[in-house]
Amino acid sequence: MTGSGDSVEKQVENLTAEDAREEFLELQTLLWAANREYHSSDAPSISDADYDTAKRRYLDLLDQFPELRKNATQAATVGAPIADGFTKVTHAVRMLSLGNAFEDEDVQNFDTSIRKYLGLDREAALSYTAEPKIDGLSLSLRYENGELVQAATRGDGETGENVTANARTIQALPHRLTGAPAILEVRGEVYMSHPDFEALNARILAKHQADPNPNKKEPKLFANPRNAAAGSLRQLDSRITAERPLRFFAYAWGELSEPLAETQWGAIERLAALGFETNPLTAQCSSPADLLAHYRQIEEQRASLDYDIDGVVYKVDDLSLQERLGFRSTTPRWAIAHKFPAELAWTRLEAIDIQVGRTGALSPVARLQPVTVGGVVVSNATLHNEDYIKGFDSKGEEIRGGKDIRVGDWVQVYRAGDVIPKVADVDLTKRPDDAVPFEFPTTCPECGSQAVREEGDAVRRCVGGIICPAQAVEKLKHFVSRKAFDIDGLGAKQIEMFYEDEHLPIRTPADIFTLQSRDSENLSKLEKRKGWGDQSASNLWAAIDEKRTIAFGRLLFALGIRHVGEVGARDLALHYGDWDVMAQAVDMARAAALAHRAADEAEEAERVAAAEHGRRARVKEARDRALAESNVPDAATAAWSDLTGVDGIGATLGLSLSDAFANSDERAAFDALRAHLTIVPPEAPQKDSPVAGKTVVFTGTLEKMTRAEAKARAEALGAKVSGSVSKKTDLLVAGPGAGSKAKKAADLGIETVDEDGWLELIAGA
DNA sequence: TATCCTCGAGTTCC
């Protein structure tokens, strides 16, 4: 604070614009150099105090002379010394989220399904741990030979952000461990205590009030301790993080060179012994009833704790059981988060707007009088669909006790999973007399096309397809989104801008790849426009060029074909290996796809007819008749069954894919796009195990594991588990009592082992 | 046919 540079202390008010500019540029150079030195860990040429003073002066000048902003080069932007943000870290062991329980019954089911999976009966002992779920952000700390070498946020679970410099400033974290495994990744929650949070906000406020600048902006206070902790940990300038009182509870681990203990409880004790803070309210419990008792106890203490918690986490205590239970796609089977009831708030519903998504889905959104829910001001909330507003679903079942939602109503709002605002209830006693039931539109509010609701479907969809500007824009946004083409500098905002652009429009995916050549022929060049410069334009061209080579799966996902998501696209890419091979196969299967649809329709017609006449529906015959009438070539049938034989690809997805490729407009768009791209074929995931890529069938009684467990293990090792023996089967695992399957396998000459043989086979993996 | 699980598509706020 006690700055030495006199020039820095000059009164802003007396400056001419020219003086200001000169001083501004000087400061910029100074700060830039200081940032560079600081981050390359050179000896800094100025003290922290001088740096702060210079920075404050720099920002003051910017406030006073906004026109200076155009002189601010991005690299020197103060407060963000590293312009590009954090580097990415791939977690050695994924950081997963937890499944949720809301009711006592869910906790009982958790116990039941674990016992079922492990094959334990109801009386068998099964111990758990229960600990408060801290409302902060998870952090993974990697120690090698006792040294803290890396800290990473959770991110999407696969990769997080490298926040090592910031983590090193957290006082509560041991920087060096003694007696720890050579490799130890400690995971836990970074949080801020209530007193520290309030003191921080008070400090920000005081600093603000002390600021003599008359043009100062409103102080930016943190809404809650969690935001404060997140904001502090994700500071690009770790000196700021150092000033923030962050704390850390350890509760889990990632990669380990040796086990920490045999139980969860023991592992936590071990982490505590190594110097990590662990939560004192952790307990060992021996039954669901015990877990619930501990839950209530923590719930009672909740208000008196000096940190925020949002539930209680239950984990299977025995680590070898944890390992057997393993993981579903995104959550472990051996742990669950029992959430406290969400915070509720009442407010007025001011309007209901309809948004149109990329598939044409009309989604109602509630515009609310802003209200604070769980520390965040909410002004929008999802209303899901037509039925949710009406209060009855298509089967006539009540939603919210059958109360409909009307504009003008008092509505109760909560944040589902503490994130997505939802309207939960309506106060009928406060309903205005003139409130009328909401009429859900039957035409698209964006393009005027019909909006139809398929039988049994919850959503109403605009049929306009690519004609509908809303769908076209949303489709393009999907195309450039992170899991699709992921083009730097071409996000949702830019897509909206370019879609509307007169001179340089992007209306189809292919337009993205002709953008630069069209720009060069254009009179109103991009780099001449407001908000664009030489640099930003050439950055965009480079980012687009980078994606002219694209993985097959990403491309297929990017097209936004209904029902073809990230996983489906990847599986299809893996199955066909090549774009043209797939396109040909899909074309070939067209006749069979249409026949399948005809059969569905015939089946439905038969049901209706049967219901009318009060007779039993002869569904199968109706289907067979329809299929026979369609007279599908064998090659088409073969292509169709090959397509729908892919794991996870069924008739719905097959039809959707077929329709997209058969639609001449869409097909033309695909072909136009393809001309600009080099498509990289997918690499089969190579698992290093003796059963990778093999198709395995289990039969008979398994004694050392349950069916579900055997299947999950086999799949984790890259095997495909099938229910029936065919000539594609590579291995049959037969327990006692194996019958027809074992015989069939013997007939086909398929290798057969017993359970022990199987365990031996996979033992090394 | 019912039941489980996963995926797709929708959503808000920072």
Next chain:
DNA sequence: CTCGAGGATA
């Protein structure tokens, strides 16, 4: 993060 629906399975 949640819901609904698709797909696999018992």
